[in-house]
Amino acid sequence: MTELRYAVLELTNRCNLRCAHCASSSGVGRPGELGRGEILALLDELAALGCQEITLLGGEVLLYPAWTEIARAGRGHGMRLILISNGLLFTERVFTELRGLKPHLVGISLDGATRESYAAQRGTDGFDSCLAVLRRLRDEGHGNVNAITTFTRRNLSEFDALANLFAGTGITWQVQLANRGGRRFDRSDFLTRQDFAWLAARMRSIFVDRRHEVRLRHMDDFGYFPLDPKLRFLHQTWHGCIAGQALVGVRSNGDVLGCLSLGDEFVEANLRRVTLREIWESGRYFARLRHKQDALEGECATCACRAECRAGCSAIAWSATGSLGHNTHCLRSLETEAILRDASR
Secondary structure, rough: OOOOOOEEEEOOOOOOOOOOOOOOOOOOOOOOOOHHHHHHHHHHHHHHOOOEEEEEEEEEEOOOOOOHHHHHHOOOOOOOEEEEOOOOOOOOOHHHHHHOOOOOOOEEOOOOOOOHHHHHHHOOOOOHHHHHHHHHHHOOOOEEEEEEEOOOOOOOOHHHHHHHHHOOOEEEEEEOOOOOOOOOOHHHHHHHHHHHHHHHHHHHHHHHOOOOOOOEEEOOOOOOOOOOHHHHHOOOOOOOOOOOOEEEEOOOEEOOOOOOOOOEEEEEEEEEEOHHHHHHHHHOOOOOOOOHHHHHHHHHHHHOOOOHHHHHHHHHHHHHOOOOOOOOOOOOHHHHHHHHHOOOO
16 A cells, blocks of 8 residues: 655635646636635545645635645644745735744745746746745745746746856755646647756756755656766655655645646546545556556666656656656656767767
C-alpha cells in the first residue's frame, strides 16, 4: 500500500487574476465548491491516512473566507503547512495570521522581472506589490519564502533578469514549467525540447557558478538523472513522480486527482461520492500513475534509470508527448543526444 504523505488542496477556484498559463483556469468558483465543514472533515481523513504536509492554494487562496481556520486545523493535526498565493491581496491581518501559523513555506507567484513583463504574464500591475510581500515575509523571519516563476515561451528570456533580481536577497527562487492543463493556455507557449535545453543550461550556470548568491529551487518537472556530475544532486533522493503515489490533489469541488497539475482527464473520483480512503486504497484509482513503469515508451523505455524515474513528472510528460510514459524534457536525454551528435561528427 502506498503511503499518503502530501496533499494539495484547492480551497477555491475563485481568483482576482486570469493568467493564461494557469493550470486550473482559475477565475470564478467551480460549481458546488466544498464547504468549510467538508474541508475540515477532509483534513481529518488526511490525518487518518498519515498525511504529513498540506499545501493550500487557489484560485487565490486568500479569497477563501475560512483559509486561516483550515490552515490552523491542518497545523493542529501536526501537518506542515505550505501556502501559495499571487501576493496581491495581502493585508496586515494576513501577515499577522501567518506569524501565528508559522507555515513551513510561503510561495508568492512572480513571473516577470519588471513591471512590464509581470503585467504581460498576469494582466495587472502587481510587480512592486509582490516584491514588497516577499521582502516582508523574509524580514519577518519565515524560514522558507519562495518567489515562484512559471516559465512559458513568453517569459523564458526573463531568466537572467529574474536570477539577478533575487540574487543576494535570501528569497528562494522557485522555477517551474507551465503545462498544458489549463483551458486558457496557448499550447504554442509550452516550452519545446530546445527551449528546455536552453533553460537547463541557464539553471546549470546558477547551480554551478552562483549557488551561494541565488537560492534556486528546482521542482519535480526539471531533470532527470543527469550524467553531468555537477548536477547529479538534482535527483539523488528522488524516485519518480509522486502523483497518486504519495501525493493527492483535491479540487475545490471535491474532485480528486493524483496531482492538481494534471488535467480533467485525470480526475479519479469525487469526495461527495467516494471516501478519500477508498480512493487512495482502492486499486481502481490512480492505476495509471502507480504503474507507469509498465507503460514506458520511447527513450524512457530503454533508459538505465527507468525503474527509478518512470518518465519523470507526469504533467510534463503528458504535456510534451501525450503519454505518461514518455518525457522528452529530460536532462539525461539531452546529454545523451549531445554525446551522440558529437560522436557522429
